[in-house]
Every structure is written in structure tokens, then in C-alpha cells.
Amino acid sequence: MTVNSAVHVAVGVIRDGNGNILLTQRAKHAHQGGLWEFPGGKLEADETVIQALRRELREEVGITVRTAKPLIKINHRYPDLQVLLDVWQVFEFAGAATALEGQAMRWVAPHRLSDYAFPAANAPIITASRLPDRYAILEGRNTKQVLANLDRIIGNRVDLLQLRLKTLPAAEISAVYAAVLAKCRARGIQVLLNSDLTLSDQAADGLHLSSRALLACRSRPANYPWVAASCHNLAELRHAEHIGADFAVLAPVLPTSTHPAAQALGWETMAGLIAQVNLPVFALGGLNLDDMDRVLHAGAQGIAGISAFLS
Numbered sequence: 001m002t003v004n005s006a007v008h009v010a011v012g013v014i015r016d017g018n019g020n021i022l023l024t025q026r027a028k029h030a031h032q033g034g035l036w037e038f039p040g041g042k043l044e045a046d047e048t049v050i051q052a053l054r055r056e057l058r059e060e061v062g063i064t065v066r067t068a069k070p071l072i073k074i075n076h077r078y079p080d081l082q083v084l085l086d087v088w089q090v091f092e093f094a095g096a097a098t099a100l101e102g103q104a105m106r107w108v109a110p111h112r113l114s115d116y117a118f119p120a121a122n123a124p125i126i127t128a129s130r131l132p133d134r135y136a137i138l139e140g141r142n143t144k145q146v147l148a149n150l151d152r153i154i155g156n157r158v159d160l161l162q163l164r165l166k167t168l169p170a171a172e173i174s175a176v177y178a179a180v181l182a183k184c185r186a187r188g189i190q191v192l193l194n195s196d197l198t199l200s201d202q203a204a205d206g207l208h209l210s211s212r213a214l215l216a217c218r219s220r221p222a223n224y225p226w227v228a229a230s231c232h233n234l235a236e237l238r239h240a241e242h243i244g245a246d247f248a249v250l251a252p253v254l255p256t257s258t259h260p261a262a263q264a265l266g267w268e269t270m271a272g273l274i275a276q277v278n279l280p281v282f283a284l285g286g287l288n289l290d291d292m293d294r295v296l297h298a299g300a301q302g303i304a305g306i307s308a309f310l311s
Ligand SMILES: Nc1nc2c([nH]c(=O)n2[C@@H]2O[C@H](COP(=O)(O)OP(=O)(O)OP(=O)(O)O)[C@@H](O)[C@H]2O)c(=O)[nH]1
Pocket: 007, 009, 010, 011, 030, 031, 032, 036, 037, 038, 039, 040, 041, 042, 043, 056, 081, 083, 085, 119, 120, 121, 122
């Protein structure tokens, strides 16, 4: 089946109980032959994406999908073919995965995916599969409040956060940073520093660019495991993609009390913007964890928020 002349493909990022991901190797003479892939295949006429996903995963690796959620959509033009990869995460399935087409098959830890050679279109899928669905923004008006907020964020099972601290007095920043980093390290939580924070120590797991800092970048800032960017429109999302940022945060999706003057994008505009880039995008602004399914079905990686993780 084709969509806007692209071949529409249902792709499964299948996880086992340990969080490992199933890879298979493409047949030598197939398109992109010999490379590793996430199992899946082309939609047949009149099939929905989820129907095609179920059929392909039964045919290729012998599993029956129980729970699947959208992860990311990739539009990619190879010299010989344009594809729309409609990627879903499969969290629950029945049956033991078996290579039914004689292909090589492996369960791989997310942080080892980069050891494998994939088709060029897959780079953002690999990033998306290494990212969680929650990205917390840590703020507070004083040290005590920041640390109390961190405890609530931890209670909401967040393992990726941005230290922003816009509302914290400057004199308290370095001590708070040390305390937050120590607590997060002990729990395996990754910390990105907002680019407006002035800290000499760059021991964090990544850099989060404000939209202003993003537009000032001609290339990806070096030496950060993660580079993220705040975006409000298509030009900023495209720039984040262009410099090779790992992911973006798009805001504000809904009206918020913290930014009353900002015009909210709304669900449809948000989905339309996300569809135009091959980049994991978190939705920010006025959302809470109950919105997760709607956010994922709108094409986002998940929810970013300050207050979303404080209840
Ligand atoms: N399944 C899958 N296809 C991918 C990935 N990345 C990627 O670019 N593709 C491209 O998506 C297209 C469709 O995939 P496919 O060859 O699995 O289709 P299929 O199972 O229906 O195979 P068939 O046409 O031989 O029946 C191919 O051109 C392939 O190169 C990936 O990670 N998984």
C-alpha cells in the first residue's frame, strides 16, 4: 500500500520482560539487504497499521501481539524507494519469538542497538526506543522545593529529567545541582541541563537547548550523550532535526497557568507538526499522565512537564 507514493510499513519494536528488543537480519537480496531491522512489513490493501503489524509479526517471528502503542513515524526517501515506517512498541505478546523466515534474530539491550548496522531510516527509531515516555522538567523557588519536587518526580517513575531551575535564586544553583545529580545517579535517572543554566561542571547526561539556543546552533553541541531542544513551531523542529538533536519538546499543547500568554497549539496542530519531522517529540503544556495514550496516538514520544509529574 502506498501513502503519498510512499510504501507504508508496519514496524514493531518488540520488548521482552527484561526490556531487550528483538532484531532480525534482512535477507541478503532484499531491499537494504544484510542490515538489521525491527520485524515488520508492508501494509496490504484495506489493512490498518495494527492489523498489518499483527500479521507481519505472526508471519516473521511467530508472536501474537497483545499490547502495542505507537512509537514514531518515519518518512524516508531511499534512492530507489520512499517509505513511511509506522513504528509501534509491542509490550506484551504471546508465543516465543522464532525466526520463521530463516533470518538471524537477536534480543538486544537498548544501549547496545548502536552496535548493529541498520537501514538509514532507522536512526530516529533507535533513539526513540532508548527514550522513555516521560520527561520531567525540574523547577522550584527554593532548594527545599526543588528537592521535594524531585522526590515526587521519582515517585512517578520518571527516569529522564531536565534541570531547568529558572525560578531558583542563582546563589542556590550549584548546591542544588550537586544534590540532584547525586540523587539521580543513585537511581539511574538521567539528567539534562538546560542551556540557560550557567554551571562550570558538565558531568550531566545531556544538554537541553532553549529554542533561542537551538536557533543559534549550526551543528550539534559536542560531547553530550543526549542533546534535546525546546520547540514551538515547525521551523524550530526542523532545525532540531537538522543539527542532529536526539529529541525535541513541543509546547504549549494545551493552555497552561505557567504560560498564560502563549497560544496553545491544540491536539491537531501538534500532531501535524510532529508528522513533518523524523524526530522523537515530547508534548508539553497542560498535560497530565492520564493523557498519555492520546499523546502517543498523536505521534509524540510521550509527555514532558513540570507539574505533570508532581501529583
Ligand atoms: N521491517 C522493516 N522494514 C524496514 C526497516 N527499516 C527500513 O528502512 N525498512 C524498509 O521498509 C520496507 C518494507 O519492509 P519489508 O521488506 O519488511 O516488507 P515485507 O516484510 O512486507 O516484505 P516482502 O515485500 O518481501 O513481503 C523495506 O524497503 C525496508 O528496507 C525496519 O526496521 N524494519
